Amino acid sequence: MTSERAEWGRHQVDSEMYEDGNALAGPLGEIFTMDVTVAVSRCAGCGLAGPVARLHVYRHAPGWVARCPACEGVVLRLVRGPDSAWLDLTGAVSLRLPMPTL
Amino acid sequence: MARLAGYRDETPTVRTLVLDVEGWPGHLPGQHVDVRLTAEDGYRAQRSYSLAGPDSGERIELTVERLPDGEVSPYLTEVFSVGDPVEVRGPVGGWFVWRPAATEPVLLVAGGVGLVPLMAMLRARRQAGSRVPFRLVYSVRSPAEVLYTGELRQPQPGVDISYVYTREAPEGFPRPPGRISVADVNSGGWPPEFEPTCFVCGPTGFVEAVADMLVALGHDPSRVKTERFGPTGG
Structure with a gap:
């Protein structure tokens, strides 16, 4: 019973504690001139490619942590300090950004 | 910076804020804004709210639900008064949007x-x-x-x-x-x-x-x- 409760509790945490990558539009908009949430990122863990807007964003950390919706690997981390921003893209193989036609 | 121009209570716990934002660039339905409050001691809290209305000049509407333990929503729905300023950044988010030129159901x-x-x-x-x-x-x-x-x-x-x-x-x-x-x-x-x-x-x-x-x-x-x-x- 106890372990079941713990399991259920953990499941609740996993499924209730995140938002969509859409939520990164504001914080990333402070750094980039274009909307990065419409870019396609490729996960370094499992290779899944999809819009940044679809990543699972956790913010109960000192910043934003965006995880792959398939493997839950960390794709992007962003911390906004008082006079600088840290952007960690170790978990993203690439970002494909929509651009105007040349 | 935005200023409260008026409000409508939708239910006892949900209020629509009508804000005037100078230089608002226009938006697409589905986009959101980040609202930032700064306390006198410098403590900051930021929340995202969806825009409730279509693009209409420099006037925007946000519908905010008051959460009893919230840091921001009780202020916005109970204390924030007509004429008061608030820091609004946006519009942001280009993915969860509907474009009026779209033709699919x-x-x-x-x-x-x-x-x-x-x-x-x-x-x-x-x-x-x-x-x-x-x-x-x-x-x-x-x-x-x-x-x-x-x-x-x-x-x-x-x-x-x-x-x-x-x-x-x-x-x-x-x-x-x-x-x-x-x-x-x-x-x-x-x-x-x-x-x-x-x-x-x-x-x-x-x-x-x-x-x-x-x-x-x-x-x-x-x-x-x-x-x-x-x-x-x-």
């Missing part, structure tokens, strides 16, 4: 105050004179918690609305109260062959469940767009 699935960005889409459709067929499946705890009641009651050609009451239904309502099911999404939505764009907005668990149902019904995952509320909504 649209399915909106709302859970509670998740209706807000979807309402912006319905209002933008009307504003643009679009004839794109829309369906809305609106899941809400009880009739008393329905937002924009009067406006939703007015029939609009090409817009079908079905309600799912989860705790308490109006008298004589055929469907017993209960969580949204595949049958609700199936009968209130479009067949996948119509290739509709589906927008789902609500609490994380709700969005997760509905997005899974849509994919199980045969909708292409790339046409199912979601926006979840996080745990720090307050």
Whole structure:
């Protein structure tokens, strides 16, 4: 019973504690001139490619942590300090950004 | 910087704020803003709120639910008065948006105050004179918690609305109260062959469940767009 409760509790945490990558539009908009949430990122863990807007964003950390919706690997981390921003893209193989036609 | 021009109480716990924002660049329905409050001691709290209305010059509307333990929403819905300034950044988010030039049918699935960005889409459709067929499946705890009641009651050609009451239904309502099911999404939505764009907005668990149902019904995952509320909504 106890372990079941713990399991259920953990499941609740996993499924209730995140938002969509859409939520990164504001914080990333402070750094980039274009909307990065419409870019396609490729996960370094499992290779899944999809819009940044679809990543699972956790913010109960000192910043934003965006995880792959398939493997839950960390794709992007962003911390906004008082006079600088840290952007960690170790978990993203690439970002494909929509651009105007040349 | 934005200034409160007026407000409307939608329910006892939900208020629509009408704000004037100088230099507002315009927006698309589905986009949101980040609202930042700074306390006298310098402590800052920031929350994202969906824009509730279509683009209309330098005036925007946000619909805010008051969460009892929230840091920001009690201020915005109880203390924030006409003429008061607030820091608003946006519009942001280019993915969960409906473009009035789009021609494919649209399915909106709302859970509670998740209706807000979807309402912006319905209002933008009307504003643009679009004839794109829309369906809305609106899941809400009880009739008393329905937002924009009067406006939703007015029939609009090409817009079908079905309600799912989860705790308490109006008298004589055929469907017993209960969580949204595949049958609700199936009968209130479009067949996948119509290739509709589906927008789902609500609490994380709700969005997760509905997005899974849509994919199980045969909708292409790339046409199912979601926006979840996080745990720090307050």
